[in-house]
Amino acid sequence: MKQIKNIFAGTWGIVAVGVVIGCLAPLLQLWGNPGNMGVCVACFERDIAGGLGLHRAAVVQYIRPEIIGFVLGSLLAALLFREFRPRVGSATIVRFFLGVFAMIGALVFLGCPWRAALRLAGGDGNAIPGLLGLVAGIWIGTFFLRNGYNLGRTQRTHGAAGLMMPLFMAALLVLLLLFPQIPGQDKNELLFYSVKGPGSQHAPLFVSLAVGLLIGFVAQRSRFCTMGAIRDLLLFRQTHLLSGFLALIVTAFVFNFLVGQFKPGFEGQPVAHTMHLWNFAGMALSGLAYCLAGGCPGRQLFLAGEGDGDAAVFVLGMIIGAAFGHNFGLASSPAGLGPYGIPAVVVGLVFCLFVGFTMREKTV
Amino acid sequence: MAKTVDARGLSCPQPVIMTLDAIKKGGGEEILVLVDNDTAKENVARALRSRGWQVVSIEEKEGTYEIAGRRG
Numbered sequence: 001m002k003q004i005k006n007i008f009a010g011t012w013g014i015v016a017v018g019v020v021i022g023c024l025a026p027l028l029q030l031w032g033n034p035g036n037m038g039v040c041v042a043c044f045e046r047d048i049a050g051g052l053g054l055h056r057a058a059v060v061q062y063i064r065p066e067i068i069g070f071v072l073g074s075l076l077a078a079l080l081f082r083e084f085r086p087r088v089g090s091a092t093i094v095r096f097f098l099g100v101f102a103m104i105g106a107l108v109f110l111g112c113p114w115r116a117a118l119r120l121a122g123g124d125g126n127a128i129p130g131l132l133g134l135v136a137g138i139w140i141g142t143f144f145l146r147n148g149y150n151l152g153r154t155q156r157t158h159g160a161a162g163l164m165m166p167l168f169m170a171a172l173l174v175l176l177l178l179f180p181q182i183p184g185q186d187k188n189e190l191l192f193y194s195v196k197g198p199g200s201q202h203a204p205l206f207v208s209l210a211v212g213l214l215i216g217f218v219a220q221r222s223r224f225c226t227m228g229a230i231r232d233l234l235l236f237r238q239t240h241l242l243s244g245f246l247a248l249i250v251t252a253f254v255f256n257f258l259v260g261q262f263k264p265g266f267e268g269q270p271v272a273h274t275m276h277l278w279n280f281a282g283m284a285l286s287g288l289a290y291c292l293a294g295g296c297p298g299r300q301l302f303l304a305g306e307g308d309g310d311a312a313v314f315v316l317g318m319i320i321g322a323a324f325g326h327n328f329g330l331a332s333s334p335a336g337l338g339p340y341g342i343p344a345v346v347v348g349l350v351f352c353l354f355v356g357f358t359m360r361e362k363t364v
Numbered sequence: 365m366a367k368t369v370d371a372r373g374l375s376c377p378q379p380v381i382m383t384l385d386a387i388k389k390g391g392g393e394e395i396l397v398l399v400d401n402d403t404a405k406e407n408v409a410r411a412l413r414s415r416g417w418q419v420v421s422i423e424e425k426e427g428t429y430e431i432a433g434r435r436g
Contacts, residue, residue: 009406083402085427090373145377153373156400156427223403228376235377236384240410294375308375 006081008222014244017222022251024211025118026261028066031203035270036122038252039066039215040115041297042106042286043271045315046322046331047199048172051191054319055326058186059197063176065205067301069212071169074220074305076213081221086162088309091151094355095293095310099317100324101348102289102297107322107331108282108341109133110271112297113226113290116283117245119272121252123264126272126279133280137287138230144292144356145235151292151359154310162307165315176205198271220306225299227290273336278345282332285348292355366394371404372428379404380411387415387433397431405429 007013025038037043043060050061078084106112109130111119116134119127141149181193194200202208218224222244229241256262266274273279290296293314295303300318303311325331330344367390371379379399386395395417397408409419412433420432 006402006406085401087373087401090375145381150374150378154375155373223406231377236380236411236414238410238414294377303375 006221008218011240011243014222014224014240015247017218017224018244018247019251020218021114021215021224022121022248023255024215025114025248026121026252026255026259028203028208028211029261030259031207032201033203033208034198034201036119036124037111037115037198037271038118040111040118041067041070041301042103042112042318042322043110043115043198045297045318046103046107046325049319049322050199050326051193053192054323056192057326057331058199059194060199060326061186061192061194062199062202063172063191064202065173065176065209066212066215068169068173069209069214070216070219070298070301071166071305073213073216074302075166075216077217077220078306083220084159084162084307086157086159086307086309087154088157088161089155090153090310091359092310092313094151094359095314096317096320097351098289098293098355099300099314100321101351102286102293102314103318103321104325104330104344104348105137105282105285105287105289106297107325108337108345109279109286110273110332112286114248114296114298117226117249118252119269121249121262122256122269123262124269124272125264125266126269126274126276129276129280130283133283134227134287135230136280137284137289138227138291139234140284141288141291141356142231142234145231148361149292149356149359150361151294154308157309159307161309164309165304165312173209216302216305219298220302223299224302225296227287227296228299230287231291271334273332273334275332275336278332278337278341281345282341285345285352288349288352288356292352366396366432367392369395369397371408372398372400374399374404375401376404376407380407383408383411384415387412387417387435393435395433397433399429399431400427405431
């Protein structure tokens with residue numbers, strides 16, 4: 001065995017990564033990020049869609065440096081440890097639409113699994129039906145996995161092809177640096193910025209970027225995945241990834257408690273609504289989509305960083321899904337559901353079931 | 365001759381599902397699993413160990429990992 005030993009592959013490694021994220025996410029809130037949203041991959045990709053003007057929801061527009069850092073940090077780790085493996089071609093278009101509907105589900109709930117964990121750790125009881133929905137969606141996904149669901153094999157590809165998502169993220173960073181927000185204005189020559197609402201709340205650019213790079217680096221090494229945590233428990237009775245996810249929740253809870261960010265309750269929680277059924281159903285849709293696509297939104301970013309072009313397309317699907325979500329009134333707000341949120345969840349669930357039933361080993 | 369599972373090009377959980385299926389169905393004492401990414405390599409090794417198998421060796425050949433396992 002000549003491989004370099006991966007210290008993050010063991011149980012203590014993944015727990016350490018959960019602890020790191022559990023500390024850094026609430027810290028980002030102290031440094032300026034929105035409430036219970038130290039890190040939220042879905043929300044931040046939605047903000048990026050807004051920053052680029054793909055949707056015009058004025059309160060959620062900002063090119064979030066954390067997301068850029070996740071991809072570039074993962075790329076750095078993959079290059080350093082010789083794990084950069086450019087690959088594409090596993091039912092890519094299907095992954096795009098799984099990304100679209102994963103985002104729509106996330107915007108009905110108002111968060112990805114990371115944020116669901118952070119909301120719980122901040123005392124937001126509405127996260128409980130969300131997390132139960134996540135488990136339910138993944139449970140449906142494991143039924144398909146047990147019955148031969150498979151999107152097919154990837155092919156090796158050119159190194160440059162594996163760099164597409166990291167390059168896109170680097171380009172976003174360049175744009176962010178070249179076109180900073182003009183104080184008090186919602187748009188400069190190119191980019192959109194929120195002047196109020198969650199999109200206007202953010203830690204300093206280089207702090208966000210540094211935290212993103214660090215999380216991207218250690219998450220690539222440890223294969224941290226919130227969907228995988230629940231899937232592996234249901235499918236194999238394995239608790240490896242789960243120990244990392246639980247470490248995140250416990251650490252964030254302790255941290256929030258110590259700094260006075262823990263505020264238990266259901267009403268008036270930051271960027272949250274109290275419609276329990278739709279918190280559940282939105283996350284169930286997301287959970288199923290993540291399971292069918294093989295990773296939570298964070299994991300998809302880390303995979304994209306190590307050269308996985310299919311994961312990169314899932315990320316693009318999520319960004320476009322956010323644009324649909326806000327342009328078509330599918331996304332929720334603290335006031336409640338968007339006008340077309342319910343039919344969007346139904347359509348998304350039907351789509352995911354269609355994918356799950358039709359894409360089996362035998363049909364490839 | 366060890367039973368061979370070719371999980372190249374697949375990402376988790378498929379390589380683990382295929383490996384566990386193979387050790388459940390086959391009566392053999394040895395197994396060889398081919399994967400081509402590091403996550404699958406770690407997960408397959410972890411899954412074998414969790415089912416009481418030994419991971420005898422992991423060799424890399426041109427981007428493919430060959431994981432040799434033996435019933436413990």
